[in-house]
Amino acid sequence: MTSLDILLQQSINGLMLGIMYSLVAVGFTLYFGVLDVINFAHGDFFMLGSFIALALYAVAVVAGFAGNVFLVVAYLFIGSMLLTGVVGVVTERFCIRPVSKSPMLISLLVTLGLGIAIREAVRILYPRGSDPKGFPTLLPQGSFTVGNIVIRYENLIIFGVGVVVIVVVNFLINRTKMGSAIRAVAQDGEAAMMMGVDLDRTIDLTFLIGSAVAAVAGVLNGFYYGQTMFNIGAMMGVIGFSAAVIGGLGNIYGAIVGGILFGLLETFAAAVLPYGAENKRVFAFLIVILFLVFRPTGILGEKIFERV
Amino acid sequence: MAEKQERLTGFSGIATVLGIEIVIYGLSLALMLVPGGWILIAEVLLLVAVMVYLRRNPTLSAQIRDLFAANARAGWIGAVVLVLLIPFFMASSAYWLFTIILAGLFMTACFGLNLQLGSTGMVNLASAAFYAVGAYTAGLLALKLGWPAWLTLLAGALMAGLFSALLFIPVLKTKGHYLALVTIAFQFMVTILLDNQEWTGGPQGLKNIPLFSIAGYSFNDGIDLGFIVLPGYANFFYLMLLMVAAVGIASQRIYHSWVGVTLSTIRDDEIAAQTFGVGVNHWKLVIFSLGNCFIGLAGAFYAHLVGFISPPNFTFEKSLVMVSIVILGGMDNVLGVILGSLLLIILPEKLRVVQEYRFLIYGLVLIIMLINRPRGLLPFKPRDYLDLIRRAERKRVVPAGSEVAEGGV
Numbered sequence: 215m216t217s218l219d220i221l222l223q224q225s226i227n228g229l230m231l232g233i234m235y236s237l238v239a240v241g242f243t244l245y246f247g248v249l250d251v252i253n254f255a256h257g258d259f260f261m262l263g264s265f266i267a268l269a270l271y272a273v274a275v276v277a278g279f280a281g282n283v284f285l286v287v288a289y290l291f292i293g294s295m296l297l298t299g300v301v302g303v304v305t306e307r308f309c310i311r312p313v314s315k316s317p318m319l320i321s322l323l324v325t326l327g328l329g330i331a332i333r334e335a336v337r338i339l340y341p342r343g344s345d346p347k348g349f350p351t352l353l354p355q356g357s358f359t360v361g362n363i364v365i366r367y368e369n370l371i372i373f374g375v376g377v378v379v380i381v382v383v384n385f386l387i388n389r390t391k392m393g394s395a396i397r398a399v400a401q402d403g404e405a406a407m408m409m410g411v412d413l414d415r416t417i418d419l420t421f422l423i424g425s426a427v428a429a430v431a432g433v434l435n436g437f438y439y440g441q442t443m444f445n446i447g448a449m450m451g452v453i454g455f456s457a458a459v460i461g462g463l464g465n466i467y468g469a470i471v472g473g474i475l476f477g478l479l480e481t482f483a484a485a486v487l488p489y490g491a492e493n494k495r496v497f498a499f500l501i502v503i504l505f506l507v508f509r510p511t512g513i514l515g516e517k518i519f520e521r522v
Numbered sequence: 523m524a525e526k527q528e529r530l531t532g533f534s535g536i537a538t539v540l541g542i543e544i545v546i547y548g549l550s551l552a553l554m555l556v557p558g559g560w561i562l563i564a565e566v567l568l569l570v571a572v573m574v575y576l577r578r579n580p581t582l583s584a585q586i587r588d589l590f591a592a593n594a595r596a597g598w599i600g601a602v603v604l605v606l607l608i609p610f611f612m613a614s615s616a617y618w619l620f621t622i623i624l625a626g627l628f629m630t631a632c633f634g635l636n637l638q639l640g641s642t643g644m645v646n647l648a649s650a651a652f653y654a655v656g657a658y659t660a661g662l663l664a665l666k667l668g669w670p671a672w673l674t675l676l677a678g679a680l681m682a683g684l685f686s687a688l689l690f691i692p693v694l695k696t697k698g699h700y701l702a703l704v705t706i707a708f709q710f711m712v713t714i715l716l717d718n719q720e721w722t723g724g725p726q727g728l729k730n731i732p733l734f735s736i737a738g739y740s741f742n743d744g745i746d747l748g749f750i751v752l753p754g755y756a757n758f759f760y761l762m763l764l765m766v767a768a769v770g771i772a773s774q775r776i777y778h779s780w781v782g783v784t785l786s787t788i789r790d791d792e793i794a795a796q797t798f799g800v801g802v803n804h805w806k807l808v809i810f811s812l813g814n815c816f817i818g819l820a821g822a823f824y825a826h827l828v829g830f831i832s833p834p835n836f837t838f839e840k841s842l843v844m845v846s847i848v849i850l851g852g853m854d855n856v857l858g859v860i861l862g863s864l865l866l867i868i869l870p871e872k873l874r875v876v877q878e879y880r881f882l883i884y885g886l887v888l889i890i891m892l893i894n895r896p897r898g899l900l901p902f903k904p905r906d907y908l909d910l911i912r913r914a915e916r917k918r919v920v921p922a923g924s925e926v927a928e929g930g931v
Binding site for chain 1: 639645691692695696698699700702703704706707708710711714715717718838842845846849878879881882884885886888889892893896
């Protein structure tokens with residue numbers, strides 16, 4: 215393999231990871247927009263999505279329609295999105311909304327506590343929840359080569375689903391009435407309300423979308439690694455938040471760019487740096503810190519001025 | 523007025539103060555020593571009942587407050603004696619004594635965190651990372667170079683202070699959510715690095731770190747007093763008390779000094795503080811380093827207490843526990859930190875009965891508490907300067923005996 219091949223191969227791997235990170239980062243950006251809250255439990259919705267898919271798959275096996283691969287994959291994605299979305303809205307109503315006006319430290323701790331509660335609930339409620347759980351192999355295995363680069367069908371599908379979801383979310387936010395309500399609330403909640411936007415409903419919808427998208431990422435992640443575990447959410451939350459910040463918090467394109475950038479950083483660090491495989495995240499987080507120091511508004515963020 | 527003063531400070535007043543202290547002390551000890559979960563439920567119900575009763579009767583709670591204020595000295599002496607006596611009741615339950623020592627370590631660390639979080643308003647979610655720096659410094663120095671424990675304690679604290687320098691620029695240039703993210707990222711970096719480095723022992727960590735010994739006296743031996751043999755942890759307990767007292771008094775002094783006032787202005791309005799000539803950046807860096815020194819000191823003590831440290835001891839969850847202690851206890855409040863550490867370290871041990879649900883309960887309690895009581899158990903009070911002036915005047919008047927002789931005030 216030439217070094218160009220390695221570069222391309224790693225870029226493809228990085229894009230794969232990056233698209234999943236983007237899906238998580240989108241939620242952070244949306245919530246920050248409408249409620250000014252960083253939802254640190256968001257990573258746990260990602261985890262919850264994968265576990266709900268597992269439970270749904272078990273149901274499908276019992277009901278006897280697990281044989282039809284296309285049907286079952288669609289059913290897993292849609293079911294997991296809906297259920298995770300509902301949990302997202304309920305927790306938003308009872309835990310996150312009450313603290314959205316509190317000092318930042320309080321909302322931070324509440325969402326962190328919420329993350330712990332979700333994690334532990336999954337561990338306790340799911341049978342033998344402390345162990346890693348194998349994910350069913352539903353996507354086609356095998357691969358094809360372009361030049362010297364190996365592309366697996368499974369990865370292609372994961373990437374495709376990720377892109378489709380991002381396009382759909384983008385459409386929802388930028389082209390629909392609901393989306394313009396969300397954007398209006400993000401700019402100025404009170405003004406939006408005076409113009410007739412139903413604030414509560416808009417915030418609920420935002421959390422429904424955000425959690426559902428995180429659930430998609432969780433299911434994709436399960437297919438990609440072939441397993442899931444109750445404690446993968448904490449790290450994913452930090453990565454998603456980092457990605458949203460690198461891109462520019464509050465900007466949906468920023469979240470996508472940030473997520474892909476984070477994925478690329480990780481894969482290249484693992485491939486190029488000495489001891490990279492173990493320390494790839496150390497490198498990625500270092501870049502995040504540098505970003506925060508030298509360009510705190512992210513790649514696509516606006517310049518913020520502090521008003522006195 | 524004089525009669526009231528008499529009634530407050532007389533023998534009956536002191537007896538009441540000590541009586542209340544002994545009752546609280548007895549209930550706390552019973553909570554630990556009585557096996558089973560029912561005692562926890564019973565005491566929580568009792569506590570709620572007392573709190574509701576006191577809230578209904580503000581005069582009674584005001585009286586109690588006056589009583590404690592009037593007999594401050596007796597109250598403090600009583601409290602200190604009772605705390606010193608704790609190991610005597612724990613002679614046969616070393617496990618609980620260990621838990622109390624652990625709570626003391628969290629107090630020390632959280633005094634430091636409180637300086638950053640509570641007094642200055644700097645978010646630090648990497649406290650477990652600095653705890654780790656202290657612990658690994660002490661462990662490595664003791665294992666590789668054979669330094670004595672008292673020296674490694676200091677080295678651990680200093681090293682944590684030095685490591686703060688890595689975050690100096692982010693601390694100055696970011697705040698709020700962004701500073702939170704920087705410190706979380708730093709926390710994860712430290713845990714990952716500890717896991718991967720050869721010289722920190724990797725995932726296995728450091729084993730057989732020598733426990734404390736001073737001039738040949740090993741802290742692991744029990745104390746034989748003739749009539750009772752205290753477990754070896756009693757040594758650690760008294761050393762821990764010394765450390766908590768030193769760091770706690772230092773924190774309290776900082777709070778009451780002009781430095782504390784400076785920090786408050788930075789927390790409340792950074793721009794206004796800067797406008798009035800407060801060296802905001804200077805104090806942020808000083809407090810960030812000093813706070814981490816305290817955290818590192820506690821970490822170094824931890825290494826010598828358990829003798830075995832590994833990366834899972836220093837994860838993000840531990841940072842979270844420390845932040846919850848500061849917030850649940852009450853920000854910028856030394857007593858709040860003490861109360862928070864006792865509750866958050868000792869109660870979960872009691873909840874081992876429901877081992878499986880422990881963290882779930884922890885998460886839910888955190889959410890419910892913060893939504894309903896965001897200012898903590900002992901809410902932060904604005905500084906009472908009038909009281910300070912009054913106290914200063916009293917001091918000036920009382921020893922002189924007569925104001926005329928002094929030429930008036």
